[in-house]
Amino acid sequence: MDIRALASHLGLSIGTVSRALNDRKDVSPLTRQRVLEAASALGYTPNQSGRTLRIGRTATIGFMLTLEHDSAVHGDPFFMALLEGVQAGLVEHGLDLVILLARKGEDGETFLRRHIARGTVDGWLLSGTQYEDARIKLLSERRIPFVALGRTASIADYPWIDLDFEGVVAEAMALLLADGHRRIGLVTPPATINNSHIVVAEYRAALVRAGLAADEALIHRGDTDEHDGEAATRELMALEQPPSALLLMGETAPVGAYRALRDKGREPGRDIAVIGLRNNPMCQALSPELTCFTLDLNALGLALAGKLVSIVEDEVGYVEAIQSRWPLNILLRESHKGGLPKE
Numbered sequence: 001m002d003i004r005a006l007a008s009h010l011g012l013s014i015g016t017v018s019r020a021l022n023d024r025k026d027v028s029p030l031t032r033q034r035v036l037e038a039a040s041a042l043g044y045t046p047n048q049s050g051r052t053l054r055i056g057r058t059a060t061i062g063f064m065l066t067l068e069h070d071s072a073v074h075g076d077p078f079f080m081a082l083l084e085g086v087q088a089g090l091v092e093h094g095l096d097l098v099i100l101l102a103r104k105g106e107d108g109e110t111f112l113r114r115h116i117a118r119g120t121v122d123g124w125l126l127s128g129t130q131y132e133d134a135r136i137k138l139l140s141e142r143r144i145p146f147v148a149l150g151r152t153a154s155i156a157d158y159p160w161i162d163l164d165f166e167g168v169v170a171e172a173m174a175l176l177l178a179d180g181h182r183r184i185g186l187v188t189p190p191a192t193i194n195n196s197h198i199v200v201a202e203y204r205a206a207l208v209r210a211g212l213a214a215d216e217a218l219i220h221r222g223d224t225d226e227h228d229g230e231a232a233t234r235e236l237m238a239l240e241q242p243p244s245a246l247l248l249m250g251e252t253a254p255v256g257a258y259r260a261l262r263d264k265g266r267e268p269g270r271d272i273a274v275i276g277l278r279n280n281p282m283c284q285a286l287s288p289e290l291t292c293f294t295l296d297l298n299a300l301g302l303a304l305a306g307k308l309v310s311i312v313e314d315e316v317g318y319v320e321a322i323q324s325r326w327p328l329n330i331l332l333r334e335s336h337k338g339g340l341p342k343e
Helices: 003-010 014-021 029-042 048-055 076-091 108-118 134-142 165-178 194-209 226-237 253-263 297-312
Strands: 060-066 096-102 123-126 146-149 160-163 184-188 219-221 245-248 273-278 291-294 323-326 329-331
Touching: 003 014, 003 029, 014 029, 060 076, 060 108, 060 297, 076 096, 076 297, 096 108, 108 134, 123 134, 123 297, 134 146, 146 297, 160 165, 160 297, 165 184, 165 194, 165 245, 165 273, 165 329, 184 194, 184 226, 194 219, 219 226, 226 245, 226 253, 245 253, 253 273, 297 323
Parallel strands: 060 096, 060 123, 123 146, 146 160, 160 323, 184 219, 184 245, 245 273, 273 291
Antiparallel strands: 291 329
8 A cells, every 4th residue: 555545545635644654743643643553553654765855854863884894894794794883873873774884995985975865874883994995084074974983094083883993902901911921913904994093093092001112013013803813923933032922803813823823833821922803603612711802782883873863863964073982891711821931
């Protein structure tokens, strides 16, 4: 049944039925109730494309993912749990979530411009924020509702939630330094990724607080996936003065690191200390169990959805920047206990 048939059945004008269905104030409560009951009984569903044209809203939110570093292809369990929370948060407000996947190598700004021109969605969630991120600049200048999972150096005043990388590195470094480690290898994303700059800055700050100078040879920047974790570990352990501990800021880097260490006859948790970023399912089978960090991805997804809804529903379509760092909790296991310097 379409709206014309519904209006004819009720003996009302199409305009009155439309206003009742859209909860307009110029329709009496009695008429609104009558229309809603008839729509339910007769199986009326609105023509979404026509509704979109009339009110300029799609009732959908786009989550932009890419096939580059730090996206679904590198951390699928991370994004699946996160998206479940996002969807749950949006459905409460009558909004649907659509995943929009940019091709590998495709310019993010061009991708967004194309979908903005089409009016694909009402608001955006972004991930994999870059050190210089044209997507965020574009959406901010256009005052298009969005929230980013991450920060960028190219613009400060925009809505974001980011993982508390400062807290993660500070806590991991404090643990290793307190155990007596003085040469700590760091495996971090490439410099194009914004969180790499945050991680390296906090790593250096922790060494300064301990009265130590940073050795740039101990810092490896790469994809931080399993293959890079292995390559980085081989590179670091080949140094004339290899590290006694490793801090691996990648979802699956510890899997490769364990393999590389054992190929060199070094046992994690005994001959060398290892701390990972997150309790990724791929790392849960490692032995000894990996010391790493945990976070509630479902709650993070709900928070992202809540912040974006507050922007989408604002009358002017934009609000002042909402910014927060999402906490992670250390999970102390066995892998960080090895490699203590000999007295």
